[in-house]
Amino acid sequence: MHIYGISSLQAQGEPYSIAEYGHVPAVEGDFNGDGVKEYAWLYAAPSVEMGCVYEPCVGYVIFSNPNLKPIEVQSAVSGYLVNEGDLTGDGADEIGVLPMWFTSNYKFYHLFSYNRATATFEALIEPITIRLDMYLGDTWEETLQNLVEGVSSKPLVLLIHRVETDLEGRSSWVKERIVFRER
Secondary structure (H helix, E strand, O other): OEEEEEOOOEOOOOOOOHHHHOOOOOEEEOOOOOOOOEEEEEEEOOEEOOEEOOOOOEEEEEEOOOOOOOEEEEOOOEEEEEEEEOOOOOOOOEEEEEEEOOOOOEEEEEEEEEEOOOOEEEEOOOOEEEEOOOOOOOOHHHHHHOOEEEEEEOOEEEEEEEEEEOOOOOEEEEEEEEEOOOO
């Protein structure tokens, strides 16, 4: 599992090209399952003084393989990318995205899987609620590594950790088992 956090890869409103990101660290993986490694970067939404330059405020996960369509990520002025490995057993690594915003301690972790039939990335699960001040381990990196765990691929079973807040406002980590029907 590889994690890459980013806060400076912003285009300031200009179109991106893969060549300009060659010097920036990226998450590596085989995200479409073709046996060839790709690189992924988070192209953050251009922002100024607690707001976005353009509306809607959208960032993108872009890939070194020009045949892979970017993943649109709402409210991403910076964030983290995680190679979750091949959770589905189809040969393609799933990619996790934690978009960061100006405010709120609560964030939503997104998990995407490549669909070969449509040649697009699709949400594998509903976004996972997390809090920036609550760790699943000793570090933030360990927290990101522990949010999703593949239990089996046939049928697909995932174990996820998410934050739940009770009526008194106390937050805690909750472990949830998700079983998918055959795909």
